[in-house]
Amino acid sequence: VERERGQRRLLTGWGRTSPSAATVVRPADRADVVAAIGSAGPRGVLARGLGRSYGDPAQNSGGVVIDMTCLDRIHSIDAPAGTVTVDAGVSLDTLMRELLPHGLWLPVLPGTRQVTVGGAIGSDVHGKAHHVEGSFGNHVRSLDLACADGRVRTLTPDGPDADLFWATVGGMGLTGVVLGATLHVNHVETAYFVVDTDQEPSLDELMARQADHDDDYVESAAWLDVVTTGPNMGRGLLTRANHARVADLTKHAEDPLKFDAPHLPSVPDVFPPGIVNRFTARAFSEVWYRKSPTRHGVVQTITQFLHPLDVAANWNRIYGPRGFLQYQFVVPFGAEDAVREAVRTIAHSGHVSGLNVLKRFGAGNRAPLSFPTPGWTLCVDFPVRSGLNELCDRLDALVLDAGGRLYLAKESRTTADALQRMYPRIDEWRKIRAAVDPTGIFSSDMSRRLAL
Amino acid sequence: VIDAVGNPQSLLLLGGTSEIGLAVAETFARARPLRVILAGRPGERLDAAAGRLRTAGATVSVLPFDARRPETHTEVVEKAFADGDVDVTLVAFGVLGDQEAAWTDLAAAREQVEVNYVGAVTVGVALAQRLRQQGHGALVALSSVAGERARRSNFVYGSTKAGLDAFYTGLTEALRPDGVTVTVIRPGFVHSRMTEGMPAAPLAQTPSQVADVIVRAVRTRQEQAWAPGPMRWVMTVLRHLPRPVFRRLPV
Numbered sequence: 068v069e070r071e072r073g074q075r076r077l078l079t080g081w082g083r084t085s086p087s088a089a090t091v092v093r094p095a096d097r098a099d100v101v102a103a104i105g106s107a108g109p110r111g112v113l114a115r116g117l118g119r120s121y122g123d124p125a126q127n128s129g130g131v132v133i134d135m136t137c138l139d140r141i142h143s144i145d146a147p148a149g150t151v152t153v154d155a156g157v158s159l160d161t162l163m164r165e166l167l168p169h170g171l172w173l174p175v176l177p178g179t180r181q182v183t184v185g186g187a188i189g190s191d192v193h194g195k196a197h198h199v200e201g202s203f204g205n206h207v208r209s210l211d212l213a214c215a216d217g218r219v220r221t222l223t224p225d226g227p228d229a230d231l232f233w234a235t236v237g238g239m240g241l242t243g244v245v246l247g248a249t250l251h252v253n254h255v256e257t258a259y260f261v262v263d264t265d266q267e268p269s270l271d272e273l274m275a276r277q278a279d280h281d282d283d284y285v286e287s288a289a290w291l292d293v294v295t296t297g298p299n300m301g302r303g304l305l306t307r308a309n310h311a312r313v314a315d316l317t318k319h320a321e322d323p324l325k326f327d328a329p330h331l332p333s334v335p336d337v338f339p340p341g342i343v344n345r346f347t348a349r350a351f352s353e354v355w356y357r358k359s360p361t362r363h364g365v366v367q368t369i370t371q372f373l374h375p376l377d378v379a380a381n382w383n384r385i386y387g388p389r390g391f392l393q394y395q396f397v398v399p400f401g402a403e404d405a406v407r408e409a410v411r412t413i414a415h416s417g418h419v420s421g422l423n424v425l426k427r428f429g430a431g432n433r434a435p436l437s438f439p440t441p442g443w444t445l446c447v448d449f450p451v452r453s454g455l456n457e458l459c460d461r462l463d464a465l466v467l468d469a470g471g472r473l474y475l476a477k478e479s480r481t482t483a484d485a486l487q488r489m490y491p492r493i494d495e496w497r498k499i500r501a502a503v504d505p506t507g508i509f510s511s512d513m514s515r516r517l518a519l
Numbered sequence: 520v521i522d523a524v525g526n527p528q529s530l531l532l533l534g535g536t537s538e539i540g541l542a543v544a545e546t547f548a549r550a551r552p553l554r555v556i557l558a559g560r561p562g563e564r565l566d567a568a569a570g571r572l573r574t575a576g577a578t579v580s581v582l583p584f585d586a587r588r589p590e591t592h593t594e595v596v597e598k599a600f601a602d603g604d605v606d607v608t609l610v611a612f613g614v615l616g617d618q619e620a621a622w623t624d625l626a627a628a629r630e631q632v633e634v635n636y637v638g639a640v641t642v643g644v645a646l647a648q649r650l651r652q653q654g655h656g657a658l659v660a661l662s663s664v665a666g667e668r669a670r671r672s673n674f675v676y677g678s679t680k681a682g683l684d685a686f687y688t689g690l691t692e693a694l695r696p697d698g699v700t701v702t703v704i705r706p707g708f709v710h711s712r713m714t715e716g717m718p719a720a721p722l723a724q725t726p727s728q729v730a731d732v733i734v735r736a737v738r739t740r741q742e743q744a745w746a747p748g749p750m751r752w753v754m755t756v757l758r759h760l761p762r763p764v765f766r767r768l769p770v
Contacts, residue, residue, distance in 0.1 A: 075697070077696065082523060084524075085520065085521060085522065085523055086698050087654050087698040088651075088654040088655065088696065088697045089654055110652075110653075110654070122522075123523075127654075129652050129654030130654070390523070392523045451524060451525075453735075456525070479522060479523035480522040480526065482552065512520045512655070515520055516520040516522060
């Protein structure tokens with residue numbers, strides 16, 4: 068693909084902040100990707116998938132962006148072995164739908180299925196199953212990486228290029244372009260979950276409940292209220308589940324692997340700023356909390372349990388033209404006070420967030436820039452308005468003090484200095500990257516902003 | 520890159536001793552580490568401006584720049600972008616001078632036009648090319664309410680600002696597809712070096728008040744703003760007044 072054939076387009080992340088223009092090329096095959104890398108100009112080149120990262124990691128202002136969704140073939144599914152070989156542009160949504168009839172399940176599914184395999188590797192995404200399954204990179208058996216020198220390297224987690232493999236996992240697309248991968252997948256009997264919901268009236272009770280028997284469930288996460296102050300501050304709903312077995316099903320037993328994803332119409336781009344405000348967020352939090360009293364053993368669908376937001380396309384538009392940001396951090400076990408302080412700070416800040424997740428991470432992996440480490444992770448989202456900068460800076464200080472870190476797939480406003488302190492192995496990663504891309508052909512708005 | 524909450528990492532100030540421009544740089548430098556390029560006529564005033572921003576915590580470099588020499592503007596802009604992306608550019612130079620001389624003396628009129636209009640346009644052309652390549656950025660031009668309706672007292676200055684205003688308003692549209700936000704700022708009377716000794720008009724502002732308007736505009740990607748905000752409605756009324764009424768007003 069020649070640069071001239073690309074189209075100049077404005078790109079943003081899912082948060083719709085910080086738009087920038089790039090030349091977007093649509094490769095027909097792997098050779099086109101390699102050609103685009105070869106003809107990269109001074110502003111470099113970057114792969115982009117479905118654009119679900121919130122900030123600027125999938126933007127390359129003034130440079131070339133390769134639309135990887137063009138490479139979207141599923142090459143082979145080996146059901147007995149539990150592996151699947153795919154192009155990087157295949158979405159987890161497509162992949163999950165193809166795998167289910169074989170009784171196969173992606174062990175790591177983030178909060179939306181609308182991400183590509185390449186993006187899932189680049190961000191080393193995690194899901195509600197992290198405490199059992201780890202993050203996405205843990206399940207990559209091999210990947211093909213188009214590098215700055217025009218070579219395509221096949222990397223494995225323990226092979227001769229293991230360093231580059233793990234620098235690519237969580238490497239935000241800055242080591243090269245992932246062309247395809249072979250993934251390990253699990254076997255399941257049904258497309259349903261048996262869900263235990265616990266309604267907890269305060270943050271302390273919520274955290275205590277979550278710390279108790281989390282390992283009995285393959286999926287576990289809590290929604291919590293960060294608007295309400297007082298004794299009910301941080302109240303929430305803990306939902307934990309295991310895959311339903313055929314014997315668990317009463318209603319859907321004749322077709323246990325059937326998956327129907329409901330689709331609402333796309334949210335129109337008509338919302339003014341300020342729709343998500345103190346009143347709507349408070350009302351939402353009240354309703355959301357009340358709707359789910361404690362109940363155990365309920366059979367739920369994938370959409371109900373894992374991906375309620377996937378029913379509406381472009382839900383990010385309700386935040387209006389100024390967009391929103393997600394703030395997700397992890398602090399080690401033992402730093403529970405930092406979580407409490409963060410919730411208190413947010414609840415008293417006047418900034419509001421409705422879609423909040425609290426989860427316990429299990430062990431991390433070998434990738435230097437992988438986000439998950441053992442501890443508590445909290446994710447909140449704020450519509451952008453004045454004063455948010457100061458709130459986020461205060462939260463950064465809390466996270467740094469507790470020895471925690473931010474998630475790059477959601478990051479959109481921290482400083483290079485803070486990031487350096489959050490990721491102690493970042494220089495190791497930089498060395499691996501410099502060896503394979505000495506001139507920094509692969510670059511992004513995020514890499515420029517955070518001096519990655 | 521300007522981040523999600525509107526913090527820039529670098530700023531180019533054309534008119535490196537502009538009180539408004541320096542106040543903008545100081546505000547941004549308080550929130551995040553900021554690299555500033557001060558472009559202006561070399562001398563004590565420029566050095567003092569650099570010192571002031573260093574005190575505020577910014578990393579400052581100084582670049583010789585003369586608005587009267589359009590043939591040098593491409594080179595100046597190239598140099599300003601040599602050390603990396605420029606997130607915010609302020610076009611903040613201008614002269615006011617004796618407004619009676621400005622419409623009676625040819626040289627005085629020409630000086631006003633060359634600095635305020637020609638210089639602003641040539642620098643804008645050079646900036647536009649560089650910002651398009653960069654694919655992002657904020658470009659802020661200091662216009663004036665004097666350009667919205669010509670007044671007997673300062674119509675030469677007003678005419679230069681009207682020209683600047685039209686150019687940068689058009690540039691806003693031209694650069695939109697390239698991820699660049701161009702903002703036209705229209706302050707009323709500002710207490711500054713430029714207006715020293717002049718009687719203050721109603722709704723007069725300090726440079727730091729205008730700077731606050733600019734900072735907010737950059738953070739929210741606004742394409743035009745008045746300083747103070749209500750001046751917009753004042754000017755809307757004034758623009759539509761019949762001449763016999765308008766000329767009787769003490770403005």
